[in-house]
Amino acid sequence: MSDRxxxxxxxxxPSLSNTxxxxxxxxxxxxxxxxxxxxxxxxxxxxxxxxxxxxxxxxGSSLTSESINALELGPLEGAHSYMFSNAGxxxxxxxxxxxxxxxxxxxxxxxxxHAKALYGDFxxxxxxxxxxxxxxxxxSGVLYHMKNPLETIDLILSKCLSVxxxxxxxxxxxxxxxxxxxxxIELSAGGTTYPAFKQxxxxxxxxxxxxxxxxxxxxxxxxxxxxxxxxxxxxxxxIHSCQMDHPNGPCMTLxxxxxxKPPQ
Numbered sequence: 001m002s003d004r005x006x007x008x009x010x011x012x013x014p015s016l017s018n019t020x021x022x023x024x025x026x027x028x029x030x031x032x033x034x035x036x037x038x039x040x041x042x043x044x045x046x047x048x049x050x051x052x053x054x055x056x057x058x059x060g061s062s063l064t065s066e067s068i069n070a071l072e073l074g075p076l077e078g079a080h081s082y083m084f085s086n087a088g089x090x091x092x093x094x095x096x097x098x099x100x101x102x103x104x105x106x107x108x109x110x111x112x113x114h115a116k117a118l119y120g121d122f123x124x125x126x127x128x129x130x131x132x133x134x135x136x137x138x139x140s141g142v143l144y145h146m147k148n149p150l151e152t153i154d155l156i157l158s159k160c161l162s163v164x165x166x167x168x169x170x171x172x173x174x175x176x177x178x179x180x181x182x183x184x185i186e187l188s189a190g191g192t193t194y195p196a197f198k199q200x201x202x203x204x205x206x207x208x209x210x211x212x213x214x215x216x217x218x219x220x221x222x223x224x225x226x227x228x229x230x231x232x233x234x235x236x237x238x239i240h241s242c243q244m245d246h247p248n249g250p251c252m253t254l255x256x257x258x259x260x261k262p263p264q
Contacts, residue, residue, distance in 0.1 A: 016033060019109075029076070042079035047253050051136070055135065055164075066088045070091050070136045071091075077103045082113060085111075092116050094121075126156065134159060143221075147215065147218070154229060154233070157235060162257035164254070165256070169226060170182075170250075171244070182220075183198045184196070197220045235259065
């Protein structure tokens with residue numbers, strides 16, 4: 001973006017296209033009613049449809065859709081918030097990337113979503129004793145950007161009755177696919193030590209459209225260890241899909257809900 005102050009003014013009439021153009025070329029999501037966004041069909045994402053269906057089934061006998069409080073971690077550009085809000089939910093999101101946060105605000109404003117975006121790191125938010133318990137937390141595309149994804153799972157589960165996760169995970173096949181990318185370390189969570197795999201972002205962080213973590217590296221963990229942390233917290237797990245041949249590494253989509261905390 002230009003540093004000239006006058007370049008930050010527009011003489012065009014208000015429109016969705018004009019607003020989206022503030023971040024021209026940086027959008028990942030294909031935006032409804034606007035050809036100037038990105039390509040990813042996140043505003044009609046089957047993963048979010050699945051989480052909405054499972055959550056409504058879980059709380060259907062005790063709550064109306066309008067009573068479901070959802071927290072979205074790392075909303076990117078607000079596409080899943082758009083779907084959750086259209087399902088009637090009350091949505092709060094937390095984004096630590098300032099440009100992604102501003103894009104999310106644009107989406108919330110342009111589509112009149114029943115949602116609130118917060119700018120900051122969601123880890124201290126989840127650690128705060130005064131943070132409320134949510135009916136549902138969405139953690140899509142965040143775990144594999146964390147320094148300790150297993151501890152992050154523990155924090156998420158302490159603040160929700162159900163959770164939707166989409167994440168990449170480490171598998172031995174990645175060593176041959178990207179042989180110089182990984183260094184094995186250990187992580188501790190819940191008093192247990194797990195194998196983990198450190199990777200650096202490298203040149204990708206120099207791109208304005210970068211949407212990874214807020215440090216130079218992140219840690220990936222194995223699929224079974226993610227499931228173990230969920231089970232250890234007393235969450236029933238439904239694995240919707242698992243894709244081993246994803247171009248960016250193996251990934252899975254799941255929904256889990258607490259067996260011990262009653263729906264509220």
